[in-house]
Amino acid sequence: MSTVALPARGASLRTLASTDHKRIALAAGALAFVFFLAGGMLALVMRTQLAADGGVVSQNTYNQLFTMHGSTMVYLFVVPVALAAGLYFVPLQVGAPAVAGSRAALAGLWLLALGGASMWSGFLTSGGAASASWWGFDPLSDSLHSPGSGMELWIFGVMMVTLGQILWAGCVLATALRHRAPGMTLMRMPVFTWSMVATCLLTIFAFPALILALALLWAQRHFGGVLTGGLGAVDYQQLFWFYGHPVVYVMFFPFVGMVGEILATFSGRRFFGHSAFVLALLAFAGLSMTVWAHHMFSMGQATNKYFSLTSTALIVPAGIEYFDFIATIWRGALRFTTAFLFALGFLVQFLIGGLTGVIVASPPLDYGLNMSYFIVAHFHYTIFAGSAFGLFGGIYYWFPKLTGVLLRERLGKLHFALMVIGTNLTFFPMFILGAEGMTRRIARYPAATGWQGLNELETVGSYVIALAVLVFLVNVAVSLRRRRPAGPDPWQGHTLEWAASSPPPHHNFDSLPPIRSHSPLLDVREASEGAPA
Amino acid sequence: MRGAAIVLLAWGGWLGLLTAVQAPFGPRAIEVEMLGSASAACLLAGAVLSLLDARTARARGQRRAPERELVSDSSVASAALVCGLALALLGAGFGLWLVLIGAGVTSLGAGGLVREARARRRALARRGSR
Numbered sequence: 001m002s003t004v005a006l007p008a009r010g011a012s013l014r015t016l017a018s019t020d021h022k023r024i025a026l027a028a029g030a031l032a033f034v035f036f037l038a039g040g041m042l043a044l045v046m047r048t049q050l051a052a053d054g055g056v057v058s059q060n061t062y063n064q065l066f067t068m069h070g071s072t073m074v075y076l077f078v079v080p081v082a083l084a085a086g087l088y089f090v091p092l093q094v095g096a097p098a099v100a101g102s103r104a105a106l107a108g109l110w111l112l113a114l115g116g117a118s119m120w121s122g123f124l125t126s127g128g129a130a131s132a133s134w135w136g137f138d139p140l141s142d143s144l145h146s147p148g149s150g151m152e153l154w155i156f157g158v159m160m161v162t163l164g165q166i167l168w169a170g171c172v173l174a175t176a177l178r179h180r181a182p183g184m185t186l187m188r189m190p191v192f193t194w195s196m197v198a199t200c201l202l203t204i205f206a207f208p209a210l211i212l213a214l215a216l217l218w219a220q221r222h223f224g225g226v227l228t229g230g231l232g233a234v235d236y237q238q239l240f241w242f243y244g245h246p247v248v249y250v251m252f253f254p255f256v257g258m259v260g261e262i263l264a265t266f267s268g269r270r271f272f273g274h275s276a277f278v279l280a281l282l283a284f285a286g287l288s289m290t291v292w293a294h295h296m297f298s299m300g301q302a303t304n305k306y307f308s309l310t311s312t313a314l315i316v317p318a319g320i321e322y323f324d325f326i327a328t329i330w331r332g333a334l335r336f337t338t339a340f341l342f343a344l345g346f347l348v349q350f351l352i353g354g355l356t357g358v359i360v361a362s363p364p365l366d367y368g369l370n371m372s373y374f375i376v377a378h379f380h381y382t383i384f385a386g387s388a389f390g391l392f393g394g395i396y397y398w399f400p401k402l403t404g405v406l407l408r409e410r411l412g413k414l415h416f417a418l419m420v421i422g423t424n425l426t427f428f429p430m431f432i433l434g435a436e437g438m439t440r441r442i443a444r445y446p447a448a449t450g451w452q453g454l455n456e457l458e459t460v461g462s463y464v465i466a467l468a469v470l471v472f473l474v475n476v477a478v479s480l481r482r483r484r485p486a487g488p489d490p491w492q493g494h495t496l497e498w499a500a501s502s503p504p505p506h507h508n509f510d511s512l513p514p515i516r517s518h519s520p521l522l523d524v525r526e527a528s529e530g531a532p533a
Numbered sequence: 534m535r536g537a538a539i540v541l542l543a544w545g546g547w548l549g550l551l552t553a554v555q556a557p558f559g560p561r562a563i564e565v566e567m568l569g570s571a572s573a574a575c576l577l578a579g580a581v582l583s584l585l586d587a588r589t590a591r592a593r594g595q596r597r598a599p600e601r602e603l604v605s606d607s608s609v610a611s612a613a614l615v616c617g618l619a620l621a622l623l624g625a626g627f628g629l630w631l632v633l634i635g636a637g638v639t640s641l642g643a644g645g646l647v648r649e650a651r652a653r654r655r656a657l658a659r660r661g662s663r
Contacts (some may be wrong), residue, residue, distance in 0.1 A: 017607040103611040103646075110615040118623065152626040160619055177537035177582070186536050201544055205571040218625075235563055242567045282540075286547040289571060293564065306558040310551070506606075 017106065020506055021099035021171075024109050025088035026402065031109075032081040035116055039072030040469065044462055047426075051459035053452070054444030062443035063131035064150075068120070070134030071154065075161045076116045078387060079247060082254040083108075083165055083203070085394060086172040086196035088402070092497035093193045095181025095515065097507045100174035104167045111164030118157030122150030130154035133441070135244065136217060138236045143221040151221070155214050162210050162243075169203035172196055181496075183515035187278070190495040190518050191264075191271055194278045195257025198285035202246040202253075206289060210243035234301045241292035249288040251383055252350075253281065255390025256321060259343040262397050263325055264519070265491050266340040267332025273324040274518050280324075284317035297363045298370045304363045311361035318354060322347070337491075338412030342393030345420060350386030353378055356431070374434025377427050385423040392419070392472070399479075400486030404502040411475040418468035425461025429454040494519035538586055541579030548572035610645025617642050 018024060042065045049056040049065075057065065091099050099105055122129030127148025132141035136154065139145055176189060176197050189197075213236055220226040227236050264271040271277070290310040293302035325347060334340070356378040360366045369375060392415070399407050433454050438445065445451055489498040498521055500509055513524050549572040555565055621635025 017609045017612045019606065019608050019611070103608045106608055106611045107615045110612050111619065114616065114619040118619075149626065153623075156623050156626060160622065177540060186540065197540065201541075201575070205548075205575055209567065238561075238563050238567065282544055283547065286544060286551060289548060290551045290568060301561070303555065303558045303560045303564060306555050306560060306564075 019098075019102035019106050021087050021091055021102060021105060022504065024099075024102075024105050025084040028080055028084040028087070028109050028112060031113060031116070032077050032084065035072050035076035036081075037469070038120070039069050039077060040466065042066075042069040042072070044466060047459040047462040049443060050445075051452075051456045053447075057443070059443045060128070060131065063441070064123070064129045066441055067130050067133050067154075068123075071119060071130070071158070072116075073383070074134055074247065074251070075158055076112070076119070078251040078383060078391075079165055080112050080161075081391060082199065082251060082387075083168040083172065085254055085258070085391075085398075086199065087168055089398070089497055090172050090193050090196050091175050091179070092500060092504060092508055093190050093495050094176055094179065094184050095496050095509065095512050096175055096179040097509070098179075099171050100179050101167075101171040105171045108164035108167040108171075111160045111167070115157040115160030115162075115164065118153045118160065120157075122153045125149045125153070135237075135240055136214070137240070138217055138220060138227045138233045141217060141221075142227075152218075155218050155221075159211055159214050162207050162214075165203055166207050169200035169207075173200035173204065176200075181512055181515065184496075187275060188515060188518050188520075190257075191260035191274065191277060192254070192257035192495070194281055195253045195260070198281045199250050199253045201282075202250050202285055202288065206243050206246035209239050213239035213243070234296075234299065237296055237299070238293065238302075241295045244295065245292040246288055248379070248382065249285065251387050253285070255346065255387045255394065256281075258394035258397065259346050259390050260325065260328070261493075261495065262339050262343040262393050263328050265397070265493050266335045266337055266343075267329040268335075268492075269328055269332045270494070270517075270519050270522060271324070272327035272330075273320075276320055277324045280317040280320035284314065284321070287314055287317065291361075294361055294366070297366045308361055308363055312358065314361075315354075315358060322351075337396070338407070338409055338416055339393045339396035339491075341413065341416045342389050342396060342419075345416065346386055346389040346393060349381060349389060349420075349423065353381030353383075353386050356381065369434060371439055372434035373430040373438045373440060376440055377430030377434060380423075380427045380430070385427060389419065389423075392416075397491065398497075399476075400490045401497055401500075401502050401504070403480065404486055405479055405483040406486045406490060407479045408475050411471055411478070415468050415471045415475060418464055418471060422461050422464030422466075422468050425464060426458050427461075429458050489521070492521075492525065494522040496520055536586075538579045538583035541575055541582060545572050545575030545577075545579055548575060608646075608649055610642050610649055612642075613645055614639055614642025 015023070015027065018027075045057065046062065046065050046069065049062060087099060087105060091097070120129070125148060127150050129150045130136070130141075130146065130153070132146050132151065136151075136158075141151055173196075176193050177186075180189070216226050216239070217236065220228070220232075227233055260271055260277070287310055291307055291314065293304075293307040294311045296302040297304050297307070356374070360369055360375065360378060396407055396412055399405075433451055436449075436451070438449070438451050486502050488501050490502075491498075495518075496509075496512065496515070497504070499513055513520050516523050548568060552565060552568045552572050555568070617635050617637070617639030619635070620638060621632050624631030624633070624635050
């Protein structure tokens with residue numbers, strides 16, 4: 001099958017209306033990274049507030065800051081960047097010339113931009129931005145407690161962004177399942193592509209619940225009587241968390257896939273237990289749809305025993321995945337590149353987040369820890385200390401494919417070291433503060449609690465993270481300015497994207513190697529090494 | 534591509550099993566409804582995909598698969614359609630005037646999509662005749 005490109009239009013149109021999956025994904029990734037920087041700035045203000053005896057911003061402003069920080073990081077950064085990675089690499093990994101439904105993918109990009117602008121424009125309104133946390137729970141978010149258009153803009157913005165993410169997931173899933181190259185059977189798809197299949201299933205079948213919840217919330221704000229009476233507010237929580245827990249795995253699985261690719265490549269070994277990994281991933285994704293109400297243990301309005309059972313059962317597929325990772329690098333010819341270091345960092349730090357998840361999966365323990373900084377530490381270890389490390393690993397690994405140039409390794413290792421120090425300084429003391437009873441979302445605390453010292457330590461850590469991100473940005477700028485060409489396959493990768501030029505052409509491939517396993521390029525390399533000279 | 538439906542059918546079945554496991558715990562209705570709906574939607578999608586796969590396989594048996602695939606370059610109409618819909622949505626909170634502007638932009642976008650679809654058909658026909 002050959003491909004034919006329709007005639008190209010002007011340069012500005014190429015950027016704003018391109019249907020090339022690579023351009024869309026790059027634009028989405030860049031936009032998400034801008035939101036990451038903006039959300040990070042909000043976090044720095046919050047951390048400064050908590051270290052400076054609560055004298056920087058008012059309680060109302062602080063409420064807006066943590067709401068927009070959480071909303072930005074979840075809705076506008078981690079989920080979009082995770083799906084954008086799939087949008088870029090899944091067509092390449094399965095040997096497709098384009099993504100399925102490229103117009104829908106473009107629509108997703110515009111929905112991200114418009115939704116993000118809508119959410120952030122709340123800061124320009126007289127009442128300020130939304131301040132009812134990234135959950136927007138009723139009645140905190142109703143028109144009585146959150147008057148003004150900031151909350152309205154937040155509701156519409158989140159709806160748009162979520163719709164865009166569902167569209168992206170549909171495109172990526174259809175590409176993986178229906179647009180594979182000849183020879184690329186389901187069980188020959190690489191681990192990253194399978195992780196995106198699991199991610200897309202969660203997105204398509206869980207995210208509509210958020211749109212429904214927000215539509216009900218909007219109706220409640222305007223007409224009333226929708227979420228009131230009996231268990232209305234609890235039902236909003238049920239709907240929200242039906243989205244709100246799977247989204248944690250949407251922010252995890254793609255990075256699991258990235259880490260799997262990185263570990264295999266830099267160990268020089270075929271990924272261990274590919275089939276078991278795929279089955280564990282799909283089982284994991286299914287189980288992660290059944291744990292949502294563990295966020296509601298302390299309310300007494302959920303079936304705690306069932307949700308405790310399923311939440312604890314998550315450790316089984318997670319254990320299989322960790323086993324596969326360790327077995328892949330076991331006795332491998334390890335190359336300690338920056339990407340590999342970030343992948344190892346992901347494994348260790350996500351483990352801390354995962355194991356503390358076992359603690360809060362137990363209702364009796366959760367009753368004591370719910371709404372404390374222990375929970376904040378737990379999810380930041382999973383999402384930032386875990387997934388963000390996987391993401392940076394993926395960026396260092398695939399940057400040569402995206403741009404055709406290598407990132408500087410020395411700056412990369414400095415970035416990694418600062419990230420490890422910064423994340424652990426910032427988030428580990430939160431476990432202690434949470435156990436001591438410091439609750440979430442407080443802009444001030446009494447001096448007699450003795451929490452000041454640990455809060456100051458966390459604030460220092462957050463500035464170290466900011467420094468690490470600055471080093472990363474310098475690395476990107478230097479590498480793009482003084483280019484060191486990467487060639488098509490600088491790492492001796494295993495999967496099909498490394499068979500394309502860097503960056504890949506519009507139609508992705510001029511020709512494909514034979515596909516006989518989930519590591520087709522490794523097959524070619526082994527065959528040529530085994531062939532007589 | 535054969536076998537794609539099995540992923541959706543298997544995953545939907547797994548969700549169905551996990552829904553059934555709720556029963557001995559005396560779940561609230563909304564808990565069963567939400568998970569059960571996701572399971573049913575996934576199974577339905579798998580069934581539809583399975584029918585599409587079967588139809589594609591039959592069609593392949595009757596005529597040759599197309600040798601060329603058209604990869605589009607840009608779609609201003611898609612962007613316009615989304616902008617229009619977003620404006621109309623915001624109009625629900627900020628007034629009918631914004632809904633009307635949004636509706637106008639949406640109709641321009643929809644018209645553009647029709648135009649793009651025609652151009653695509655013409656381009657395919659031209660390539661096919663060479």
